Amino acid sequence: MEENYTFFDEECEELIEEWPIQNIAKFGRNLIASEIRYYLEFQEYPNSLETGFASVYNVSGWDETDAKEAFSMKNIQYSYGGNGTIRTIKNCEFFPGIKVSKEQRECLGVKVCEFASKELDIGHTSVDFSIPLFRKMFEADVEFHKQATIWQAHEYQCGHINNGIKCTGKPKLGEFTQIISSTSSKRKFIGCTNWKMGELDHRYMIIPDNIDLELLETMFNHANGIDFERDESNVIDECFMVRPNSTRSDTCPFLHKTGNHIVKGIINKKAEPCPVKFYHIIPEDLKNCPFIVTISMDLTARKLLTGSMIKAYLNGKQISDLHPSLNNQSKINYYIEKTRRSQYPFGQNILGVTYEFMKHEMSTDPYIRSIRFLDNGQYIILCATKQQLKTIKELTHIEIDMAFKRIHGKTNEWKVSAYLSHVQKTLTFVRIFTNIETAEAYKNLFEDLFTCIEKDTGEIFNFYHIHGKGLGCILADQHKGQALGLGQYLYSKYPIFSPIEHLQHIYKLCQVHYKRNIDKNKHLSQEIKDAMYLIPTLKIQDDVLRVLNNIQFCDEPGTEDWAKDKLIPWVLSGISVAFTKMDYVIWNQTPNNTNAGESAHANVNRDGCNLSLLAGIIRGCDFDKRSWESIHVNQQYNVSDSYRNKSNLTRSIQAEKRAEKRKKGKQPVLPSNKTKKKKNNSNENDENLQIDQQQNRVALEKLNIQKQMNDELEREITLLEKRKQIMN
Structure with missing residues (x-):
């Protein structure tokens, strides 16, 4: 009897991790219910789930006024409030093509x-x-x-x-x-x-x-x-x-x-506020669509029975073949809920994470390394293995970025990642979950990160611009809070530089984000866009300032604010080699984008999005273990995780080929001969000007690519020379 119970417990542990991502009903872009049930009578105490529980009421045969009164949100016995805003949605995805009204309320607690x-x-x-x-x-x-x-x-x-x-x-x-x-x-x-x-x-x-x-x-x-x-x-x-x-x-x-x-x-x-929100959806035409829905924002029997693991265990049989009583889904629901409560007695949000942290705190290598609660309402959950944190100390550059899709609710996931050329793989070194993104919040985040690394290694964490060795470059997007938080943390540790000066020595901005934001400004002329593209390539400060001055006073809408933003000292040093105080070798040898961080987001998102906080941590742990085990196998048996060559040089060549394909795809369709003859004289000068501009842009991009290839070859030659010296 004991063995059977243990097996069921292990099975449910894996199933519980799958619950949050299996969405069943979608009522809007951000309103999804992972479980839906139909009723004929109003539920005064509707169920709620972290990932949404939809109670759908069939009001066929009811008078519209009576139905709206009987199935009104005011009949819910929970204490609710809020602004009570009622919005009209023209096309609800659950009721396609039907206009509905949506009312939102919040549980006020008890x-x-x-x-x-x-x-x-x-x-x-x-x-x-x-x-x-x-x-x-x-x-x-x-x-x-x-x-x-x-x-x-x-x-x-x-x-x-x-x-x-x-x-x-x-x-x-x-x-x-x-x-x-x-x-x-x-x-x-x-x-x-x-x-x-x-x-x-x-x-x-x-x-x-x-x-x-x-x-x-x-x-x-x-x-x-x-x-x-x-x-x-x-x-x-x-x-x-x-x-x-x-x-x-x-x-x-x-x-x-x-x-x-x-x-x-x-x-x-009660001190702890209730996080539940209620949504009430009523179609405007109840005669043709006689349904009213209440949604309140875990594991169900359906997900258990359709899971691939339970199918493999049953070997094609039905679960009722194990015992006739399992034909009753209520009994299965009971077992699921019992197992869930025994494994996660405090739920899967911050309280459940705190419980898991305390349960494994004395382990030799816990994945949840620290949790800190601050007076401003911020909490910081740092997750990584000792191997991951110790490796950060050996890196010369890292990429940092915040992900917004994986965790349901206000909590977001912040990552440290980098591409390691010797294993040709992008790795994540730490995952930090937090709910506030101010500069002060990021300062607390960096403090927890580097303190934990120093605790594991027993040594001071080295920054190249301070110690002459160690971490020399941090790549990121232009999030103001993140940058200022890093500067404030470094200043609190090393006041020899101001927060801005610290950023000028170590912070480098992603040029992909930089160019993407330029492309969004459709109203700008191509001449101004080309000038904006040119700034990261200029190596003389006067040239950079002259181009920025031309952009600022060109009288095109938005250019003045754009130029002022780029003239902020830490922003200018992050995009321009002419203004950075970073070591010149480090600047040239580190990437100019956060592609590794973005790919780290995309890879882990395949394991699930819109998860509860605890489920996100568990899946992140599983993903990291798989990735680092792959590195261990590669180093021990020389078996890579792919047949493809994923070196920096190969990836640069592939990126160039993709860019060429995109350019070919954007070429306009040639008009007919008759139309061409009519417009030939009037458009000849414009076409020549456009061709010259396109040729200049292509030439500039080729020079940049060639420069990157030369830098890569130079680094490889340097490594070979060092290897020869070591061998001698």
Whole structure:
């Protein structure tokens, strides 16, 4: 029995990793539900998933007004709020060709007693009152109304005033006869012991229908009277009272013991905000499309049964062949949820990641190396093996970039990667997950990264412009926060340079991003674009400044702001060899783009996008292990991971060929002879000018490519000479 359980646990571990990427329903560009269920009745407690749960209601036969009222978002029992914006979507992908309205709300969370049970700290994605926790919450809610009525009667003072003296009467349980449509019934109320016929404003409270009258009478007949604050028999150890966020009461009606005192707890909002968002989609024409959808933002039976691993294990058989009871999908759902809860008891977001970090913190080589929470709400999760971090210390250049597709929600993944020529492979050296991208946030990120490397190696991390050896170049895009954060970190460690001067010595900007941003400006003339392209190739500062000056004052829209941006000192040194303070050899020997980083993004994205935070970390770990194991096999057995030659020289030649193909594809289709004769005289000068410009651009690109090839050959010759010296 033990062996079977272990096998099922191992199977589910792999399946759980697959859950987040199998999307089932798409309601918009950024609104995807990984699970969808159909109902005939409104779900007051709709399920929720990190990757989206869609509850689709069939309202066939309903009157449109009644359907919108019965299946309205206001009937959800969770406490929700937000601006309540309702947008019209012309073409919802789930309802193709149909106009729908979309309303968005956020869960406001709940309020709990200061003596609340620790069980209430655990998040949930569904409500089931057969589960002990929810049963306790339900019973506490029932008891809450009883206790609240008693305490209200006790604390609510009588309002009658006679001759300037306020009534001091105590609450008492009374009874009156109510007659409705000739039918009489007796009702209980809480009144005042001093009430007399004809006197007004005495205490008078109607008892709600949900109050147990027998229990109420017992409490009023209590030995200590209604004021039983000192009666320890009413004290509870753990409070399961949960109130909506909108409740005005700030006092828990239950008695709690703290030290030698019996007190009532204070009701506060839970510190951890609820991340769930609700989306309500209603087609405008409910007659032709009788469906209303509620989406609230894990593993399902369908994904288990269709997974390739379970198919291989069953060898073509159905899962019900193992045991007839497995024909019931609810039972499979139960096993899945049980396994999921046992493996990830705190979910798969930041709390679940923290749990995994603490669980493996004492391992010899944990993948989650550190987690830091800051006062501004930022958290930094650093993930890498010791081998990955130690290798960074041996590199002369790295590429850094932020990825936005892999992790669902506000958290993004920041990578350090580089192409290693001796193994002809792009490797990722560290993955850092964070939720803020300010300069201060990046400063914290770089601090965690280099501190962890120094801790693993037991040595100070070397920067070439400071120590004369070590890391000499960091390639990146022009993200301001990232650059300034690096400069601030280096200044905090080595104040011999200002933050900007540090960047001028080590920071190099990607020219692919640089040219791509130029190409986006369709309104610019080709002459200005050519001038912009020219700046990274100029080696004299006066030439660079003259070109920038011509661009800034050319009177074309947007050029002044563009030139001012490029005149920022760290930006100018990042794109121009004439202004950089980086070692000239390092500048020439390092790439001028972040293609390695972009390819690292694309490769790991094949293992899944839009993942939960924990799933993203687990898959990143698996991907890194495969990549580094491939390097180990290559070094030990001289077996590469591909037959292709992926050296820098070969890749440059292939890039040149692709560029030539793109140019051929962009050539205009030649007009007919008749049309050509009509336009020949008027367009001859323009065509000659365009041909000259194209020839100049091609010649310039060929010179750049030839220069790169020469630099590559020069590096290879240098390496051969060093090898000869070592051999001698």
